[in-house]
Every structure is written in C-alpha cells, then in structure tokens.
Amino acid sequence: MYKKIMVIAIIAVAICLFIFKPNKKTEEVNAEQTLTNRIIVIDPGHGGLDNGANVGKVREDQLNLKISLALKEELESRGATVYLTRDDDNDLTHRDYNYSKQDDMYLRVRKIDSYNADLFISIHLNASTVSSTWGSQVFYYGKSDTAKELATDIHDAMKPITGTRKKIESANFYVLRCTKTKGVLVECGFLTNGNEKGQLASSKYHKKLAVAISDGIETNLSKVPPVTPEPTEPVEPLS
Template sequence: MKKYRIIIFFLFLISIVATDKVYGQINELPLLGKIIYVDPGHGGADPGANHKDILEKNINLEISKILAGQLGEKGAIVYLTREGDYDLARPNIAERKRSDLSRRIRMINESACDLYLSIHLNATTSSTWRGAQVFYDDVNEKNKILGEKIQASFKKHLASRRKLKQINNLYMYRMIKRVGVLLEVGFLSNANERYILQKQYYQRRVANAIVEGVINYFSE
C-alpha cells in the first residue's frame, strides 16, 4: 500500500511540473493565434522619403521583416503586404499610387487579421524633429487604444517624446476597417535618427517596442 502511495505522490508531482510547463509556454506565446498584417510602406518606383541614397522604402521593409519575425516568436500568424522592393499597383496603370493603396486596403480588409501595422518613416523640412509616433483614424474605435499602447512603448523603449495623433484625412487608413495604426518610427530628416534607423540593433529595438505595445493591447 505504501508503495502505491509513493507512486501516486510522484505522479502528482509530475502533473504539477507538466502543468507549470504548459502555463510557461502559454506565457511565452502571448500572441498565440492572433493574425497580424504588417504593411511596409512604399516600394518599387515609390521610394517614400529619402536622403541622398537612403530610401524610406528599404528601411520600412527591413524593420517590417524583423517585426514579423518577433511577432511570430510570440505566437502570432503574420502576413506582409510586400516582401521585396516592389509596389502593389496593377501593371501599366497610370495612377500607380492609388492602385497600390487600394491593393493594400483590399488585402487587409479581406483578411481575417486581428490588427494591422503600417510601417513608415517621417520627414520634414526641419532637421531637429525626431521621435517615433503613432497615428490613428477613428474609423474603428479600437485604433486609438492600440495606438496608446504602442506610443507608450515608444516612450519607454525609444525615449520618444511625441504624442499619439489622430488623422482622418488619409485615404488608406480611412478605408481600412480592421483595427490598426500608422507607425512613423523615426525621422529620416534628422541626422541622428537617420543614422540609427539604418542599424539592425536599432531596428530590432523599434520592432521590440511595437511588439510590447501589441501584447499590452491584447492583454486588456
């Protein structure tokens, strides 16, 4: 009888350890099953902002790929609107920009994604402006909540002093009905940010800040 009690006791201990391991795996995958669309802005004939041979479209794509990888590591199912240097316009169309945006809108709206993240860089005529900033359209009430979480993460991890800003006049973000935000992750017109935005260590830091904001959004 004593032998059976010992066996039962050990089985009980094993079950506790196994349960703890499962909970640990769940905690390590806070985005398990979430579908996220990452949209690297511009591409192809559309370089976006630029400074000499430094093009926004390339940095957008680099950060987006790192971001997609980090989201995937947290359990998310991730899609990219583009994975190379091309736009999404139909061939031989005159209004390429409109066609490109319409394709992005359709891809995201017709997906089953839980949210989208549009990755861009900012630029102004002033070289002093800096900092990562989140923009949202109130077409979906949850956009602001997501934006608040990511902007707070930008402040924490990137020391950004910029504030969450509402935009209701940009065609793409007005037409997308899924939850999502526009992320201007730095200023190409600022010499210091232009330098670090090209470095992989900083691109990873940007991606990490976004991931933390997304996790905090889903944790509410």
C-alpha cells in the same frame, strides 16, 4: 579503493550533468507564446517606384521593409500568425511604369482586410524640412476608439526606446480610413534628422523597434478576444 570510488563518482556526476543539461533550443520552443491564435498584418509603406522619403542614398521604402521583417520575426516568436502586404521592393500594383498611388492604396486596403486579422500596423519613416525635428509617432483613424487605444499602447511601449516627445495623433490617411481592420500607422522616426537617420539604418535598432511595437501589440490584444478566422481570397494586382 578510495581513489576508484572517487573516479567512479566524478564520472557519474559528469554523465548526469550531460544528460540533464538544459537544452536552450528546447527552452525557446517551450517559451510562452503570448500571441498564439492572433493574426497580424504588417504593411511596409511605399515600395516599387514610390521610394517614400529619401535622404542621400537612404530610402524609406527599403528601411520600412527591413523594420517590418524584424517586426514579423518578433511577433512570430510570440506565436502570432503574421502577413505582409509586400515582402519585396514593389508596390502592390507591381507596375514598373505609370505608378498610381491610388491603385496601390486600394490594393493595400483590400489585402489587409482579406486576412480578417486582429489588427494591422503600417510602418513608415518621417521627413521634415526642419532637420532638428525628431521622434516616433503613432497615428490612428479619429473615428475609431479601438484604434486610438492601440495607438496609445504602441506609443507607450515605443517611448522608452525612441525617446519621443510627440503624442499619438488622429489622421485621415487612406490606409486607416478605408480598412475594416483595426490598425495604426507608425512613423518610426525622421530620416531628415541626422541622429535618427543613423539609428533607423541600423539592424540592431530595427530589432529594438520590433520588440517595443510587439510589446504594445501584446498589451493591446491582452484586452481583446481573438477574431474568428475566415477563408481569405488572394488580392490580385490591377492590370
């Protein structure tokens, strides 16, 4: 009789453990969505006929897109609505001839502003004639105090990952100067530095960068109320 009771008790415990076992997938779905109702645009630099910085067979435009896709995934996991200015190996003119940097940048600015986003991030990789030069760096438009604060928050979040000794810096880049949307340009590292090139080609490092940049964005947006979404119009390529 005692053995029967013990068997029944063990079976009952096993059933309870099975029924009430935490569902990992459910926990992930119910995780705190810290960027809900936030709209963020990611601008993967270069593309198409414009490869950006090249070192051997390593192309900046391809890595910019990979880092941007990792960043998009991370931001969406936190509840943000995320748009990319490009999601393939094309610039925004979609021309395979007579590449025009001016036209490409004009279309990027129009597309970024069309989403009425909380902010945008332009992702790039750096290059130098001095191979020992290294470190991530965040640029902002000098006349925008809000962009400077965003640059500071992202820089501070990236520093433990990249180890950079560089400081944020104001710049007159077209994509920063001509957008109405608050934004920064992030140089994730130098392709011309052997150590950084290896890191920047790694999908695991892309994930680390994505988490760090997202942390900086989260810190910044915690101080700012969400923008009011407005209807957007598609940006057509120039003929």
